[in-house]
Amino acid sequence: MTASPPLQLRHVTKRFGGLIAVDDVTVSIQPGQITGLIGPNGAGKTTLFGVISGRFAPTRGRVDALGRDVTGWSPHAICRLGVCVTHQIVRPFADLSVLENVMVGAAFGGAGRLEAGAAKNEAMAVLEFAGLAARAALPASALTLAQRKRLEIARALATRPSVLLLDEVLAGLTPTEVSHAVTLVRAICARGTTIVMIEHVMHAVMNLSHRVLVLNYGRLIADGTPDEVTRDRQVIEAYLGAGATIGGARG
Amino acid sequence: MISSASSSSPGGEDLRPGGGEEDHRPGASAAADGGRAAVRVRAAALLAPALGAALACVPVLAPRNITLLNLGFFTFLYVAQGLAWNILGGFAGYVSFGYAAFFGLGAYTTALLWLSGWTPVLTFPLSGLLAAVFSLVVGVPTLRLVGPYFSIATIGVGEAMRILMLNLDRITGGASGLNLPTVVPSKAWFYTAALVMAAIAYATATWIRGSRFGLGLAALRMDLEAAETLGVRTALFKNVAHMISAFLVGVCGGLFATYFQYLHPDTVFSFTESISLVLIALIGGLGTIWGPILGAAVFYAVQDYLQTSYPTLHLLAYGILLIVILLFEPRGLAGLAARIWDRLRPGAAPARSP
Numbered sequence: 054m055t056a057s058p059p060l061q062l063r064h065v066t067k068r069f070g071g072l073i074a075v076d077d078v079t080v081s082i083q084p085g086q087i088t089g090l091i092g093p094n095g096a097g098k099t100t101l102f103g104v105i106s107g108r109f110a111p112t113r114g115r116v117d118a119l120g121r122d123v124t125g126w127s128p129h130a131i132c133r134l135g136v137c138v139t140h141q142i143v144r145p146f147a148d149l150s151v152l153e154n155v156m157v158g159a160a161f162g163g164a165g166r167l168e169a170g171a172a173k174n175e176a177m178a179v180l181e182f183a184g185l186a187a188r189a190a191l192p193a194s195a196l197t198l199a200q201r202k203r204l205e206i207a208r209a210l211a212t213r214p215s216v217l218l219l220d221e222v223l224a225g226l227t228p229t230e231v232s233h234a235v236t237l238v239r240a241i242c243a244r245g246t247t248i249v250m251i252e253h254v255m256h257a258v259m260n261l262s263h264r265v266l267v268l269n270y271g272r273l274i275a276d277g278t279p280d281e282v283t284r285d286r287q288v289i290e291a292y293l294g295a296g297a298t299i300g301g302a303r304g
Numbered sequence: 305m306i307s308s309a310s311s312s313s314p315g316g317e318d319l320r321p322g323g324g325e326e327d328h329r330p331g332a333s334a335a336a337d338g339g340r341a342a343v344r345v346r347a348a349a350l351l352a353p354a355l356g357a358a359l360a361c362v363p364v365l366a367p368r369n370i371t372l373l374n375l376g377f378f379t380f381l382y383v384a385q386g387l388a389w390n391i392l393g394g395f396a397g398y399v400s401f402g403y404a405a406f407f408g409l410g411a412y413t414t415a416l417l418w419l420s421g422w423t424p425v426l427t428f429p430l431s432g433l434l435a436a437v438f439s440l441v442v443g444v445p446t447l448r449l450v451g452p453y454f455s456i457a458t459i460g461v462g463e464a465m466r467i468l469m470l471n472l473d474r475i476t477g478g479a480s481g482l483n484l485p486t487v488v489p490s491k492a493w494f495y496t497a498a499l500v501m502a503a504i505a506y507a508t509a510t511w512i513r514g515s516r517f518g519l520g521l522a523a524l525r526m527d528l529e530a531a532e533t534l535g536v537r538t539a540l541f542k543n544v545a546h547m548i549s550a551f552l553v554g555v556c557g558g559l560f561a562t563y564f565q566y567l568h569p570d571t572v573f574s575f576t577e578s579i580s581l582v583l584i585a586l587i588g589g590l591g592t593i594w595g596p597i598l599g600a601a602v603f604y605a606v607q608d609y610l611q612t613s614y615p616t617l618h619l620l621a622y623g624i625l626l627i628v629i630l631l632f633e634p635r636g637l638a639g640l641a642a643r644i645w646d647r648l649r650p651g652a653a654p655a656r657s658p
Contacts, residue, residue, distance in 0.1 A: 106533060108529070108533075127532070128532040128533050129532050129533075129534075129535050129536055129537050129538070132532075132534060133535050137533065138533055140533070144527045144529070146526040146527060146530070148522075149523070149526065153522075157519055157520070157531065157536065158534045158535070160516045160519055160520070161516075161520060161535035161537075167516075169515055172516065172519075212535055
């Protein structure tokens with residue numbers, strides 16, 4: 054679309070009272086890539102997603118998405134522009150069916166807003182893609198955790214995002230479920246969607262990511278390929294503890 | 305639907321920890337529930353026009369039965385308001401205790417225009433419009449609050465309006481009220497007008513429920529933040545829902561003023577009026593179409609029956625009714641009706657046994 058990167062942060066800082074959750078982060082995300090965002094608990098990863106998705110206005114700095122300055126935009130506007138975020142703790146609309154959950158994304162997200170009928174078809178197509186088509190008629194509350202995570206992704210996908218922010222979609226899944234979810238993430242990327250994912254499941258994120266960013270105490274302390282990052286002294290010390298190495302780095 | 309799970313999806317099979325067996329049965333029964341609910345909804349959608357047509361015949365068949373026509377008038381007026389209140393309170397989940405303000409504004413708009421020479425019917429759209437505009441003024445700040453905070457704020461707005469109107473005696477007649485022209489249409493006319501209002505409210509609520517707008521309201525009711533991140537303009541949607549329901553209630557207020565020929569701020573702006581709408585929706589079933597209809601019928605029947613002989617006993621009856629409903633059928637009378645319908649319908653009943 055444009056020469057500018059799909060997502061660009063300049064000196065983004067988010068302060069909650071005396072706590073600096075995100076501290077002067079400057080980074081630009083490359084189109085079509087999967088970028089992993091890792092860091093210890095409380096490093097500010099989710100807050101950074103919150104700033105990008107419009108949930109929080111940054112205290113300082115500027116966020117550009119898809120060629121627009123979106124600093125201070127409301128979440129629905131950012132979603133409509135094409136940047137959609139999933140929630141770390143899954144938040145399905147419990148009383149709606151799986152299909153209706155995805156219809157919300159299809160009907161309201163993205164540039165072309167769909168009427169209920171068209172949204173239904175679109176939602177069904179997304180459910181096929183995400184492997185939830187067989188569960189379409191169930192209430193969302195009847196799903197297992199893995200299915201709910203999948204629903205969270207499907208709902209976001211239905212908004213036809215150019216940039217998808219995935220917040221710990223693998224957390225709490227069994228190894229088999231993780232490998233299925235990894236396949237799904239890869240398939241989304243193959244469709245041309247730029248992905249930024251927060252993840253704690255190391256082998257998965259190292260496996261998936263073209264590039265890994267490491268946050269610690271709100272600061273960006275490393276940025277590179279998974280190999281580079283896992284060899285980075287600062288990362289090993291700050292994130293994994295002194296003397297540790299990442300097991301099974303890049304498979 | 306369940307049977308043919310095409311798993312050409314990138315994730316492959318559905319992610320289930322154990323084999324499919326465990327998961328299949330609840331899935332199947334839930335889908336059956338869904339199918340049954342769909343049939344029920346369709347049946348209910350046919351029932352409404354039939355019921356409306358039957359009720360429309362009453363003034364033709366019994367034009368002299370004043371008691372019956374009055375009963376119909378007040379019931380339909382409550383049905384219309386209950387349905388309208390439910391658009392914000394039930395669909396969007398914002399429980400307002402301030403709807404008397406819209407009712408009162410509607411009533412006074414009609415009354416004052418009528419006194420200055422307008423035909424009452426022509427004032428109704430204006431009554432609705434004024435109520436809607438006022439709902440926007442109130443809604444923009446208060447709809448930012450959630451849950452009980454919103455409800456409490458609306459109590460404040462409602463009471464403030466009552467006291468304001470009581471003191472604007474130049475305009476509203478204040479504590480001595482306002483006498484309106486005594487030349488009015490027949491009871492049959494009022495009966496039909498209220499029925500039309502109920503039908504309009506029903507059509508509006510039904511349309512909203514099935515529309516993209518309704519989906520957005522349902523989403524924001526269940527999770528405001530998640531709805532927002534999926535592109536729902538939650539602030540706009542809440543306010544539009546508020547305005548639509550306020551418009552309908554405002555028109556009801558206008559119709560009420562025409563009927564009553566005497567207005568007093570303590571009547572039309574009363575907290576009791578606000579509470580009534582909440583009770584109707586709660587008793588009937590929050591967020592359903594048939595809930596406010598059933599709720600209004602029961603509500604007015606109880607009030608009408610008890611108020612003449614025991615003026616305050618109906619409040620006790622509502623209290624008991626409310627407790628019973630919250631304990632045993634939180635989906636209200638509509639939920640109860642659905643349950644009975646499912647049980648009585650042959651074949652649809654327990655397909656659950658393997």
